[in-house]
Amino acid sequence: MEKTTTLNLRVNPDVKRSAEEVLSQLGIPMSTAIDIYLKQISMTGGIPFAVTLPKVPASVNTDLMTTDEIHAKLKEGYNDIEKGKVQDATAAFMKFRKTHA
Template identity: 65%
Template sequence: MEKTTTLNLRVSPNVKQSAESVLSKLGIPMSTAIDMYLNQIVLTGEILFVATLLKTPASVNTAMMTNEEIHAKLQKGYADAEAGNVTSAAKVFAKIRENH
């Protein structure tokens, strides 16, 4: 089947570069990969990955807290920071990824 439609996409430059790197190793042009993905949607009638929201732990979900609980958590955070009881963001995010 001849390709006659142009598809313009806006994506994060980092995502594009990372995807191109992987696809290059596989010997697949980006346009072919996108075409393959769209064909799979047509063939299966579904998106082939799960799209879900991460569940926020109740201990940090401010939507489930009173103003007093939020204030107490903030005060504890300030006290921990002043005492040097801190963890780098990189370690925190690595742990979150590990658990999901």
Template identity: 55%
Template sequence: MGSLKKSDFNKPICAACDSGGMEFFMEKSSTLNLRINPILKQNAEDVLSKLGVPMSTAVDMFLNQVVLVRGLPFSVTLPNAPKSIDTTGMTDTQIHAKIQRGYDDYKAGKV
């Protein structure tokens, strides 16, 4: 397989067949090796098996969506923490005091 050029990413990955379906003309000859958390992998396999989708197909679907939308096929954002636990505006002393109060409540059986 030759090296990819920038123009290769503008080529379609599928085209309409004579039958009205979709024909994919990217051959599956590359291997993707990656390390992931084994618990995450098992949980994903459990969900995918209930859907009848092999892991390799799910990864292929994800990568096709990345190409089609030219980015991640979902938004990536930081969660908004409830104000009661948001530490972004706190000093180290305030954070430690909040943790200590939580620990004291736990020890007193309030939680």
């Protein structure tokens, strides 16, 4: 099928760059990926994947905290750093995902 319409988009440059890297590895041009996405919308009658808010534990969800609670969390973090209570970020994220997945 011949493509006859031009679509101009404004997107976050970092998101675009990241998507291009993935698509390059898959051997799929950006225009083809967008065409696939639009076809899926037409076929399914909506966005072809769940659009939901991430599940964030209340203990770290700043949307649910007051300004004072956020400041208290930050102060606690600074105090931990001063006491040397730190850990590798990769290990911390792995632990977090196991606990909150």
